[in-house]
Amino acid sequence: MHRSPTNDDVMSTREAAQMLGVALRTVQLWVESGVLPAWKTAGGHRRIARAAVLALAAERRGAVAGPARDTLEMLVVEDEPDLLNLYAMVIEGWDLPIHVRLAKDGFDGLMQIGQQRPDLLITDLMMPGMDGFHMLRSLLASEQALSAEHIVVITALSPVELADRGTLPPGVRCLTKPVPFAELEKLARARIAELGIVRLDSAAIPL
Structure with a gap:
């Protein structure tokens, strides 16, 4: 049986921006380009899967914690x-x-x-x-x-x-x-x- 996403499964673009530590416009650009998969509610609001936001946050943390820069x-x-x-x-x-x-x-x-x-x-x-x-x-x-x-x-x-x-x-x-x-x-x-x-x-x- 398919389970509909709950409020805990999804995030608004503003919530995603706060979690990722970037500007709202950056998240909107990521959504528009497909970096963050999202869909629109009946009211026209974008919603993003929390799992996708968490995965991107982990990727960004990994980049920050990488080896010392030499370029x-x-x-x-x-x-x-x-x-x-x-x-x-x-x-x-x-x-x-x-x-x-x-x-x-x-x-x-x-x-x-x-x-x-x-x-x-x-x-x-x-x-x-x-x-x-x-x-x-x-x-x-x-x-x-x-x-x-x-x-x-x-x-x-x-x-x-x-x-x-x-x-x-x-x-x-x-x-x-x-x-x-x-x-x-x-x-x-x-x-x-x-x-x-x-x-x-x-x-x-x-x-």
């Missing part, structure tokens, strides 16, 4: 596939202790930030779907917020065009396309030094 977590958000590939190739060529993740738009970026917050975020602004402006506003308003100084915007927009579309949050660094990889490398090296990251196969990273 800088970098996330690049850019909608042009060729440029994303160029980012990956150039960053690998720096020969620095960097783990780079790639996201194709703002929604994908927020999803990845919700799963693991980067040490350095590099993002385009003009993207289809959720653009960089929307992503940054959502990010900086959430519990997963990065410090603005660890966010770098790479854009072809002029200062006037930026102002017309809404200025960037205070503290966010803005660089102009074509991508200034030499400047990004300096920023990455500075962040590595700030975090005291030392690659395991080297006594020290030359900065």
